[in-house]
Amino acid sequence: MTTLRQIAVLGRRAFMRSIRQPGQLAFALVFPLFFLFVIASGLDRASALPGFPADSYVDFMFAIPFVHGALFTALNSAIELGRDIDTGFLNRLALTPARGVAIMLGNLAGGVALVLIQFAIYFVGGTLLGADFHAGLLGIPVLFALAAMGALAIGAVSMMVALRTGSPEAVQGIFPLFFVALFLSSMNMPRNLIQTDWFRWIATLNPVSYLIEGLRSLVVVGWNLQALATGFAITSACVAVSLYFSAGAFRARLTRT
Amino acid sequence: MSAIVAERLVRQFKAVRAVDGIDLEVADGEIYGFLGPNGAGKSTTVHMLTTLLPPTEGRAVVGGFDVLADGPKVRETIGAALQEAALDPFLTGRDHVRLQASLHGLSRDERKTRGDELLERVGLTQAADRKVRTYSGGMKRRLDLALALLHRPSILFLDEPTTGLDPQSRNALWVEVARLAKEDGVTVFLTTQYLEEADVLADRVGIIDRGRIVAEGTPSALKAEIGRPTVQITPREAGDRQRILDALDRFGLPVEGKPGCVAARLDHGYDLVDVVRALDAEGVPIDHLELDAPSLDDVFLAKTGHRLEGQGDEPELEPEPAERVGA
Numbered sequence: 334m335t336t337l338r339q340i341a342v343l344g345r346r347a348f349m350r351s352i353r354q355p356g357q358l359a360f361a362l363v364f365p366l367f368f369l370f371v372i373a374s375g376l377d378r379a380s381a382l383p384g385f386p387a388d389s390y391v392d393f394m395f396a397i398p399f400v401h402g403a404l405f406t407a408l409n410s411a412i413e414l415g416r417d418i419d420t421g422f423l424n425r426l427a428l429t430p431a432r433g434v435a436i437m438l439g440n441l442a443g444g445v446a447l448v449l450i451q452f453a454i455y456f457v458g459g460t461l462l463g464a465d466f467h468a469g470l471l472g473i474p475v476l477f478a479l480a481a482m483g484a485l486a487i488g489a490v491s492m493m494v495a496l497r498t499g500s501p502e503a504v505q506g507i508f509p510l511f512f513v514a515l516f517l518s519s520m521n522m523p524r525n526l527i528q529t530d531w532f533r534w535i536a537t538l539n540p541v542s543y544l545i546e547g548l549r550s551l552v553v554v555g556w557n558l559q560a561l562a563t564g565f566a567i568t569s570a571c572v573a574v575s576l577y578f579s580a581g582a583f584r585a586r587l588t589r590t
Numbered sequence: 591m592s593a594i595v596a597e598r599l600v601r602q603f604k605a606v607r608a609v610d611g612i613d614l615e616v617a618d619g620e621i622y623g624f625l626g627p628n629g630a631g632k633s634t635t636v637h638m639l640t641t642l643l644p645p646t647e648g649r650a651v652v653g654g655f656d657v658l659a660d661g662p663k664v665r666e667t668i669g670a671a672l673q674e675a676a677l678d679p680f681l682t683g684r685d686h687v688r689l690q691a692s693l694h695g696l697s698r699d700e701r702k703t704r705g706d707e708l709l710e711r712v713g714l715t716q717a718a719d720r721k722v723r724t725y726s727g728g729m730k731r732r733l734d735l736a737l738a739l740l741h742r743p744s745i746l747f748l749d750e751p752t753t754g755l756d757p758q759s760r761n762a763l764w765v766e767v768a769r770l771a772k773e774d775g776v777t778v779f780l781t782t783q784y785l786e787e788a789d790v791l792a793d794r795v796g797i798i799d800r801g802r803i804v805a806e807g808t809p810s811a812l813k814a815e816i817g818r819p820t821v822q823i824t825p826r827e828a829g830d831r832q833r834i835l836d837a838l839d840r841f842g843l844p845v846e847g848k849p850g851c852v853a854a855r856l857d858h859g860y861d862l863v864d865v866v867r868a869l870d871a872e873g874v875p876i877d878h879l880e881l882d883a884p885s886l887d888d889v890f891l892a893k894t895g896h897r898l899e900g901q902g903d904e905p906e907l908e909p910e911p912a913e914r915v916g917a
Binding site for chain 1: 640680690693721
């Protein structure tokens with residue numbers, strides 16, 4: 334059996350397990366759209382600020398549910414991995430011919446498959462709320478791909494925590510850190526309009542800003558290749574680095590000979 | 591050929607030597623009972639033999655393959671149901687079968703045929719499409735066993751398979767394990783803390799305590815080694831305990847008895863009648879007197895100085911990631 338086939342089999346399992354937990358799924362679907370609705374309607378007048386890059390605040394915030402969804406689903410996947418370690422399910426998988434890389438990526442693949450479905454729902458929801466997606470039909474797969482890269486990056490970091498600690502609770506514990514990282518980015522305001530120096534400085538260093546700006550560019554501009562290239566490059570680098578460290582944690586956890 | 595061979599197997603976790611130089615050999619088709627209290631090193635040994643944990647020292651060969659050098663080949667040869675049936679509560683029994691069969695590379699047809707056959711064998715056909723979280727402990731254990739057998743392993747490791755099960759489920763599992771060895775010729779390495787389980791199921795028993803094998807043999811040979819029955823006497827008056835002990839002194843060594851009893855292991859040549867006559871001659875009134883044939887617990891007591899039953903619940907040592915090889 335090829336490694337890809339093993340990833341597919343394990344990804345299917347991760348996907349099935351997730352969709353059979355409706356409470357978890359509902360939160361990851363409802364909260365991002367609710368957030369978009371509340372924030373976009375409450376802060377719509379911000380779009381009148383001189384230099385504001387979008388026609389409406391809904392357009393400006395349209396990318397955020399994708400980042401929220403990526404965060405929730407990636408974290409949930411890592412929590413499930415922590416549970417697998419805790420319950421011994423990882424040992425069950427380790428006793429099969431499944432390759433280590435397949436066990437690791439299978440879990441992420443299930444999360445990515447789920448998040449892609451969520452993205453479709455966010456897209457429809459955002460459009461119904463009045464967002465104008467300037468990149469057109471071709472931009473949709475690019476939007477989904479970049480957001481899925483974000484999910485992969487968050488998933489790999491969370492997975493490393495799960496593998497290091499073997500505890501689903503420890504993974505839950507890093508959620509506030511991600512949320513803070515999200516708020517200390519250009520999520521609510523373009524970086525050039527952030528008036529507080531330290532906030533702007535942190536937002537500039539924060540890779541989440543570049544993910545959001547890449548996604549946002551597809552909505553408010555259409556095809557801004559520089560924003561997209563930067564978004565993809567920085568997010569890919571985050572995926573590569575976090576997967577590298579996750580792989581190390583995985584080797585330390587899975588000591589089978 | 592031996593199915594399992596371990597030579598001076600050691601596993602150390604920081605300062606703790608969880609397994610301390612184990613030597614064992616299990617013949618093809620044999621049921622080997624690995625008996626010991628919690629924390630004795632049973633699960634750590636199983637983890638090493640199943641390739642999940644590299645030994646710190648020593649070597650082990652399972653199914654003809656070295657566990658360190660040929661891990662993947664060992665895993666092809668063995669099936670394992672580890673402690674606490676590790677199942678996904680949100681998957682059905684059939685989902686588990688499909689997942690595990692796919693990872694073992696069974697074809698679609700084989701997955702269905704073999705899966706249905708095993709689900710039927712363990713009595714889970716009706717419940718196969720229910721999520722595992724609705725299963726009882728016994729059903730989970732039976733599913734675990736079915737999953738371990740999917741790829742037709744020649745060696746089966748069962749780590750405390752009946753812990754926490756009701757007597758009916760325990761008996762059902764015993765029947766299936768015995769059948770596997772007898773009819774299918776599967777070698778079974780079974781860890782247990784239940785004396786009865788080892789006694790009923792195992793062809794041979796290894797007794798492990800504090801990481802070392804302290805006795806090994808067939809249950810009957812081990813009991814015969816202890817050889818002598820124990821007399822248990824309940825005094826009518828608690829103050830008569832010393833008088834009874836004195837009277838028993840000439841018949842054998844005093845041993846730890848049942849609660850409220852005075853006990854002695856009888857030397858060869860003495861039996862119950864001698865004890866009754868002596869107590870009568872001393873005029874010591876008693877409430878109850880019985881003769882216990884040696885059990886594996888007596889063997890355990892004789893070999894370790896303490897009883898197996900009623901041991902504390904000290905858990906098996908599990909390695910922290912930082913302690914693992916490759917960390």
